[in-house]
Amino acid sequence: MSKASEYITCEEVITFLLGYLSGELSPEKEHEFERHLSVCPSCVAYIKTYKQTIELGRQALGAGAASTPPDLAPELVQAILGRRS
Ligand SMILES: [Zn+2]
Numbered sequence: 001m002s003k004a005s006e007y008i009t010c011e012e013v014i015t016f017l018l019g020y021l022s023g024e025l026s027p028e029k030e031h032e033f034e035r036h037l038s039v040c041p042s043c044v045a046y047i048k049t050y051k052q053t054i055e056l057g058r059q060a061l062g063a064g065a066a067s068t069p070p071d072l073a074p075e076l077v078q079a080i081l082g083r084r085s
Pocket of ligand 1: 009010
């Protein structure tokens with residue numbers, strides 16, 4: 001039985017993550033990235049947490065600048081509560 005099409009590794013997913021989030025990956029890389037996510041729940045969970053961390057960071061910076069869009073807050077509260085439950 002020959003090896004089916006190979007998946008990239010979790011390490012590669014993490015390496016590609018910044019590029020993926022900023023839309024800088026090549027279409028091939030992006031495809032490989034998403035293909036890995038379709039079979040790897042732990043990377044999906046990692047990316048979800050990563051995105052939430054970015055959002056929380058933005059919120060913290062926004063609060064300091066006193067120009068935070070008010071409608072952003074409930075979502076973040078839900079994200080925080082969701083992680084704890
Ligand atoms: Zn993975």
